Amino acid sequence: MNSPQMFVFRRLVSQQTLLALSHLLEQMSAQFGQEASLWTEQTLFQDHQDFPDNPSEIDYWRLLISPQLNVLLLGKFIVHQSLYQISLTWDSQTIQDLLTQLAQERTLSQHLPLLTPFSNSWTAVNHFFHLLLDLLVDDSRETPASLSPPTSLYHPIEEALRQQVEQERLLNQVVTQIHQSLDLSQVLKTAVTEVRNFLGVDRLLIYQFKFNSSVTDSTPHSLTRKATITYEARASQLIPSMLHLSPEEDCFVCIPFYQEKYRQGTVVAVENAETEYSSSFCLAELLRQNHVKSLLIAPIIVDEQLWGLIIAHQCFxxxxxxxxEKGFLGHIGEHLAIAIQQAQLYQQVQQQKNNFEKRVIECTEELKNTIAVAQSAHLSKSEFLSNISHELLTPLTCVIGLAGTLLHWSGEQSSLSPEKQKKYIESIQANGKKLMDLINDILDYSSLTSGNYQLRIREFSLYSVASAVMGDFQEEAQKKSIELVLDFQVKKEEIKFYADPDRVQQIISHLMNNAIKFTPEGGRVTLRIWREKNQVFFQIEDTGIGITQDQLPLLFEKFQQLESSRQRTHGGTGLGLALTKQLVELHRGTIEVESTPHEGSLFTVRLPNSINLKTKRNFTADENNLINTNPNNTIILISKDEETATLICELLTVNNYQVIWLVDSYPGIRQIEILHPLIVILDQENSQSEEIVKALKQFSKTSFIKVLVLRKSLKAISWQSLAKKGIDDYLIKPIDPTLLLRKVSFLASIAAHEDKV
Incomplete structure (x- = not known):
């Protein structure tokens, strides 16, 4: 039976000493009490014979099992020396391996006992070995010279045993810490310090590799570029530190397949480093600079990958x-591998736990937000129903009351003067019109949100629309002593515009009505209109009560009024601005607001020219119309933001556009000229965008190309500046997919027409 296990002590003893060792195990078993059991060859195997009638053919067995100490004693009679070769081991794993191997050779009497690895108590081990040392030393003095091995063999017995006991103690300490601590850094620090002290070396370090899945056996040194000394223990400060040192790749080129050797678990002992590594000038010089004379290297293998090396240095x-010593360092490497794997598993569990907790928090927050939104929507709808009831009831009461009065006093005997009758009829008409406007708002919003609303695009005069709006509100403004100002900045040749004139007038009317409603007496409301190429801007400015910053996000929400007191004071359904925003976006436009409390508000609406000379078709809210059908469908995107670029490319590609994504803008101009795209989308700083636009607009072959810029935010005044420099439209990040497709579809149709012209 070949069992070259660690922690197996062997020597020749007399029969008397063998019986004394057996008696020692019996004493230890009795000392440990009922928790201990003593197994013999008779209890373990069936093919036994009574000891010692035929000692030349049998083995002698004693196995002590207890929570404090596990010890296996094996004895075989050596005929020509009349002595017994004993094997004594106290390592639980080694005992288990020996029993398993012997069970395959002999017939079991009963099931093998199952030992728990690393279960020995250091106190019990220490006590047992003190008794064992005394017994073996006495045996070495009393054994007849003619029957014993040479005296020189017994001289180091005590020192060898003490060394093995110390190894067991140190291993127990490392293993205990592995089981008790999940702090890998602390485990490794303790290990290098304790192992250095035990081996008595000048320096002990851990050389850690960074795992790379691309490493193959044909490239054994490919990991060294990422290998670093991560832990170190030194005997004194006189020894230079190698902590955090990363040797160069070239140092290991001369050592073929050196990592593969360590992956197989080989422990390498180098007595003379200068001679061993003479073929590698780099490695030899590295060791010389750090005074390394001898090395002992053991691998740390985790999940069949070479995680690192534990290296002992003798420097002087x-x-x-x-x-x-080789076996001991190899054993330490194995236990450190267990600690590392355990720490990695714990880290994975913690990461999963943290991710789960984060997701739970996010889901809880989402649920809270959903509930809050639902509650807000319910409250808003309740308030809307209350508001709309009030808004409808007031004019209805007036209409019914006045109509009843007229009916009562009708006829020849009427005492109502013609003037009063006319006044009543005018009031009935005004309130009837107000009712119609309220109902139309509700019907329009319902139609818009359902996606069934269709714009009627045609040519109209911007000045006519502006004049009509100003006329509609002139009387109401006079009642509140509010000054109405029309600032019409459109040139005569640019007055004609393509859009839905009724809806454009409705947009302006809603904003004007809102401005007059919230402007106190003596204030001023200005309607400002100007053109920038294929776009028109409507700006409504008032000197009213203004809006706070925290209320701005709610401004365009349906059924919303910012304060209940405003509702009671100023009236309204809460649909006006929501409807306005829907109409603006249906025209592929944008609406923005700037406001200061107690100073006033500024609403800016931008609408693109919706001309399409080829088909003169109407634009609808049906999203199917966003799909591109132009033969030239090339779009160039210049952006360094991978996430945004990926989203845009996928959206446009699905909608039949050919998208070319450029990361760098410098070669972009030349490629734009060659590719001849319809649209260029720029996700860059203003200066870079302006430079590209300038280059495109100065050549007739590229002047038709439309430019769409992406911005995180953009104020009206900033957009005016960009538009004057030739930029056709903009989009605010994060990207709204529907709005992106609308803008791209519109710009592409305009660019295709201008390219042909």
Whole structure:
């Protein structure tokens, strides 16, 4: 039976000493009480014979099992020496391996006992070995010279045993810490310090590799570029530190397949580093600079990958490494691998736990927000129903009351003067019109949100629309002593515009009505209109009560009024601005607001020219119309933001556009000229965008190309500046997919027409 296990002590003893060892195990078993059991060859195997009638053919067995100490004693009679070769081991894993191997050779009497690895108590081990040392030393003095091995074999017995006991103690300490601590850094720090002290080396370090899945056996040194010394223990400050040192790749080129050797678990002992590594100038120089004379290297293998090396250095003299030292360092490497794997698993569990907790928090927050939105929507709808009831009831009461009065006093005997009758009829007409406007708002919003609303695009005069709006509100403004100002900045040749004139007038009317409603007496409301190429801007400015910053996000929400007191004071359904925003976006436009409390508000509406000379078709809210059908469908995107670029490319590609994504803008101009796209989308700083636009607009072949810029935010005044420099439209990030497709579809149709012209 070949069992070259660690922690197996062997020597020749007399029969008397063998019986004394057996008696020692019996004493230990009795000392440990009922928790201990003593197994013999009779209890373990069936093919036994009574000891010692035929000692030349049998083995002698004693196995002590207890929570404090596990010890296996094996004895075989050596005929020509009349002595017994004993094997004594106290390592639980080694005992289990020996029993398993013997069970395959002999017939079991009963099931093998199952031992728990690393279950020995250091106190019990220490006590047992003190008794064992006394017994073996006495045996070495009393054994007859003619029957014993040479005296020189017994001289180091006590020292060898003490060394093995110390190894067991140190291993127990490392293993205990592995089981008790999940702090890998602390485990490794303790290990290098304790192992250095035990081996008595000048420096002990851990050389850690960064795992790279691309490493193959044909490239054994490919990991060294990422390998670093991560832990170190030194005997004194006189020894130079190698902590955080990363040797160069070239240092290991001369050592073929060196990592593969360590992956197989080989422990390497180098007595003379200068001679061993003479073929590598880099490695030899590295070791010389750090005073390394001898090395002992053991691998740390985690999940069949070489995680690192634990390396012992002798710095001031050459050292011959003992087999026990090699075995000990190899065993330490195995246990450190367990600690590392355990720490990695714990880290994964913690990461999963943190991700789960984060997701739970996010879901809880989302649920809270959903509930809040639902509650807000319910409250808003309740308020809307209350508001609309009030808004409808007031004019209805007036209409019914006045109509009843007229009916009562009708006829020849009427005492109502013609003037009063006319006044009543005018009031009935005004309130009837107000009712119609309220109902139309509700019907329009319902139609818009359902996606069934259709714009009637045609040519109209911007001045006519502006004049009509000003006329509609002139009387109401006079009642509140509000000054109405029309600032019409459109040139005569640019007055004609393509859009839905009724809806454009409705947009302006809603904003004007809102401005007059919230402007106190003596204030001023200005309607400002100007053109920038294919776009028109409507700006409504008032000197009213203004809006706070925290209320601005709610401004365009349906059924919303910012304060209940405003509702009671100023009236309204809460649909006006929501409807306005829908109408603006249906025209592929934008609406923005700037406001200061107690100073006033500024609403800016931008609408693109919706001309399409080829088909003169109407634009609808049906999203199917966003799909591109132009033969030239090339769009160039210039952006360094991978996430945004990926989203845009996928959206446009699905809608039949050919998208070319450029990361750098410098070669962009030349490529734009060659590719001849319809649209260029720029996700860059203003200066870079302006430079590209300038280059495109100065050549007739590229002047038709439309430019769409992406911005995180953009104020009206900033957009005016960009528009004057030739930029056709903009989009605010994060990207709204529907709005992106609308803008791109519109710009593409305009660019295709201008390219042909």
């Amino acid at each position: 003299k050459i050292r011959q490494w003992l087999e026990s």
